[in-house]
Amino acid sequence: MSGGEFLWLVVGGGVGAGARYFLDGLIMRGRRDAFPLGILVVNVAGSFALGLLTGLSPVVGAVWLAIGGVGVLGGFTTFSTVSVETVLLRQRGRAQWAWGNLLGTLGACVVAAAVGLMIGGVFAR
Structure with a gap:
């Protein structure tokens, strides 16, 4: 990766x-202390997009896969926020929401990534 491409990766992360x-x-x-739906949506959308981009990697190439995947989507998605939100939900006495956030995020993101990979693979042919 050249210096210019690395710069694009950094900018993409931002x-x-x-x-x-x-x-x-x-x-x-307006949803203070509610279930962290925003981060769930972000992570599911980002997982789908990364799956799609990865499926398209034969077409887009390694450099753009890194810029889009590591840079843009790496900056977009966040496991650390899911972790903190899960702990905060538990501390607030919402254990069921905490488990739902943790397991729901994992399941939904894996399914979204698989669908994205499948669709990307079809278009890459």
Whole structure:
């Protein structure tokens, strides 16, 4: 990866993080102490997009896969926020929501990534 391509990866990470902050804020506006639906939506959408991009990797190439996957989508999705939100839900006495957040995020993201890979693989042929 060249220096210019690496710079695009770094910029992509910033764009992804900004998009996560914006989308989460938009979904969670006025929903204080509620189930963290915004981060769930972000992670499921990001998992689908990474699966799609990975499925398309023969067409887009390794450099753009890294820029889009590691940079943009790496900045967009967040496991650390899921972890913190799960612990906070448990601390607030919402154990069922905590388990739902943890297992629901995992299951939904894996399914979304699989669907994205499948669709990307079809278009890459």
